[in-house]
Amino acid sequence: MKICIYGSGAIGGYLGVRLHQAGAEVSLVARGAHLAAMRENGVTLLMGEERTVVRPRCTDNPADLGPQDYVVVALKAHSVPGVVPAMQPLLGDHTAVVTAVNGIPYWYFYGTGGAFDGRILETVDPDGAQWHGLGPQRAIGCVVYPATEVVEPGVIQHVYGDKFSLGEPDGSRSERVTALSQAMEAGGLRAPVLDRIRDEIWLKLWGNLCFNPISALTHGTLEVICGDTETRAVAKAMMLEAKEIGDRLGVHFRVDVERRINGAAAVGAHKTSMLQDLERGRPMEIDALLSVVQEMGRMVEVATPTIDVVLALVKQRGETAGCYSRPVPAAPAVPEVVAAQ
Numbered sequence: 001m002k003i004c005i006y007g008s009g010a011i012g013g014y015l016g017v018r019l020h021q022a023g024a025e026v027s028l029v030a031r032g033a034h035l036a037a038m039r040e041n042g043v044t045l046l047m048g049e050e051r052t053v054v055r056p057r058c059t060d061n062p063a064d065l066g067p068q069d070y071v072v073v074a075l076k077a078h079s080v081p082g083v084v085p086a087m088q089p090l091l092g093d094h095t096a097v098v099t100a101v102n103g104i105p106y107w108y109f110y111g112t113g114g115a116f117d118g119r120i121l122e123t124v125d126p127d128g129a130q131w132h133g134l135g136p137q138r139a140i141g142c143v144v145y146p147a148t149e150v151v152e153p154g155v156i157q158h159v160y161g162d163k164f165s166l167g168e169p170d171g172s173r174s175e176r177v178t179a180l181s182q183a184m185e186a187g188g189l190r191a192p193v194l195d196r197i198r199d200e201i202w203l204k205l206w207g208n209l210c211f212n213p214i215s216a217l218t219h220g221t222l223e224v225i226c227g228d229t230e231t232r233a234v235a236k237a238m239m240l241e242a243k244e245i246g247d248r249l250g251v252h253f254r255v256d257v258e259r260r261i262n263g264a265a266a267v268g269a270h271k272t273s274m275l276q277d278l279e280r281g282r283p284m285e286i287d288a289l290l291s292v293v294q295e296m297g298r299m300v301e302v303a304t305p306t307i308d309v310v311l312a313l314v315k316q317r318g319e320t321a322g323c324y325s326r327p328v329p330a331a332p333a334v335p336e337v338v339a340a341q
């Protein structure tokens, strides 16, 4: 089984180590000092007292690797559209693309039926670069639950969790999703195949869409945000707006909002990834976690007043810190009447 992990940082590196240990032919696409260290010293995974070093193929040139059975995209959401051209040599006739990225994926409305079937989400997939360049038919959904970190180039620290939920957009138990799940389980991960992967995407997103921007604005940990009645109320208001949108799109939320907030509180004094990105001066995943919910709200005509306010504030926070830039809208065509004047 040939698997390329595109974006082998914290999550991709962890997954790559486990799949390599399971005997898959794993290639890691990475860059910079992290790539150099992995090439020189192998990929190190620190997990409790355990230190594992493996030596999969590592490159910054996907063209060296050729067509794969699976390409696991483990980049930050905003990095994906830009690498679609470079991914082309990895894509054969039967290559599956596994989206191990937080937020709503580009393929969300593939095969959903109804009014939005085939809809491209501009906030996550501007101009449909992923829809057209990767193809929604290749997609396997993946919800990432573990927390991991690149603590130094080439070294990944596991923090908690081992579950990567998988699912075909049409809910089928295809050969490709079953085989991937088995390979991941052979590597010691939990990889359940779900028949309603979109429900699970929303459940994860439900937390990310409120805790991440609130933390970036307040610098509060999950414990602080959930424990303070006022920020907890803001989070709850955002979640209820999102739930109304999800409900209209046929999503089933298997826990209620209070239980979801209590689950996040139990994680404790943890800084969300968006706060970590802000503190480190790295691009923030705002569009795939928030702008897309606003976009979907407009599609189903659900007002999102709290999400709108928090989104406006966190975009500006990101911009002033140099960690976010608004997608540039395509230039409007010049109306003929103006052009003629």
Ligand SMILES: NC(=O)C1=CN([C@@H]2O[C@H](COP(=O)(O)OP(=O)(O)OC[C@H]3O[C@@H](n4cnc5c(N)ncnc54)[C@H](OP(=O)(O)O)[C@@H]3O)[C@@H](O)[C@H]2O)C=CC1
Pocket (backbone or CB within 6 Å): 006, 007, 008, 009, 010, 011, 012, 029, 030, 031, 032, 034, 060, 074, 075, 076, 077, 079, 083, 100, 101, 102, 103, 144, 145, 146, 147, 148, 149, 150, 273, 285
């Ligand atoms: N880390 C975590 O605990 C969790 C992460 N997630 C989600 O998983 C996804 C991946 O996150 P995470 O692993 O933390 O992110 P990382 O930034 O650690 O990993 C992405 C890697 O891809 C590299 N990269 C970016 N662009 C390119 C490129 N053009 N060519 C080659 N390599 C490239 C990055 O390099 P560089 O650093 O130079 O940009 C980085 O090493 C995100 O959507 C995140 O929200 C979900 C749950 C938990």
Ligand SMILES: CC(C)(CO)C(=O)C(=O)O
Pocket (backbone or CB within 6 Å): 207, 208, 209, 211, 212, 267, 270, 271, 272, 273, 274
């Ligand atoms: C910690 C948690 C669960 C917050 O929503 C997360 O997924 C993140 O930091 O991105």
